[in-house]
């Protein structure tokens with residue numbers, strides 16, 4: 001029988017003295033999917049993860065798996081990578097992983113096999129007999145991930161597993177998380193690297209000052225905010241683009257609700273063009289702006305070269321959600 005592993009936080013609150021770190025936080029980490037947990041420093045990510053793992057008690061609310069309250073034996077089968085990395089610096093890498101596997105109930109042969117497999121997959125096989133403290137910080141981090149994975153966890157909760165890793169290690173780690181998710185494990189990880197989250201996550205939870213401000217399928221969140229944003233490029237009769245400020249003035253005169261937003265294409269290409277040199281603008285119509293009126297204004301401004309919906313990046317959604 002397949003275990004229902006959907007992990008849910010329901011109305012979880014937690015204060016430290018007067019400071020409310022989590023305020024009725026609810027979200028779901030779906031099995032078979034990776035969920036990115038994002039929020040500014042101090043937003044409450046680590047607190048929520050500690051509560052999931054039972055390291056910290058909530059003041060109110062609960063954590064469930066498969067619709068049932070989490071019990072200690074079930075929690076023991078979770079994989080957790082805490083923010084404060086907690087391995088033994090003077091112990092050999094492989095011995096440490098075998099030991100942790102045994103603590104989690106694996107027999108010796110299985111613990112050794114899993115350790116060997118993980119070290120191979122994470123590119124650390126040649127460091128198996130080195131003391132942890134002799135490894136670089138990035139490689140110690142890889143061992144931390146191996147420690148969270150060694151007992152074949154039924155759920156994975158990782159606090160900033162990518163911080164400090166080089167691009168190759170990020171790929172190796174990302175592949176591990178993806179593989180675990182595909183095996184039906186709910187995977188939750190926090191990160192400040194939003195492009196990485198965008199690349200690796202199926203779902204996303206955005207937390208701001210202790211409250212969830214957006215959650216769900218990352219593609220849906222982006223698509224829901226598309227369609228109200230357009231990139232408009234208009235040419236003069238001589239073929240030169242109408243300068244951005246002039247074009248913006250024309251568009252906003254016709255559609256007062258339209259506001260300019262940073263052009264993600266310009267930012268991504270690292271363009272250093274001034275406003276006058278930039279071809280076109282990206283405008284957001286907000287809830288009230290009229291698309292037809294925007295198009296009519298763009299047509300009236302010259303020869304229309306581009307009128308295309310812009311799908312915001314996760315980083316843009318994040319910035320807006322936490323404003």
Ligand SMILES: Nc1ncnc2c1ncn2[C@@H]1O[C@H](COP(=O)(O)OP(=O)(O)OP(=O)(O)O)[C@@H](O)[C@H]1O
Nearest residue numbers: 016019020021039040041042043044045046047048
């Ligand atoms: N043990 C504690 N005692 C007092 N305050 C705490 C404690 N743990 C967390 N806090 C406070 O709760 C808030 C949320 O902290 P938390 O560590 O959960 O944030 P975070 O989103 O993980 O931040 P970061 O991205 O910086 O790691 C912060 O204001 C923090 O100072």
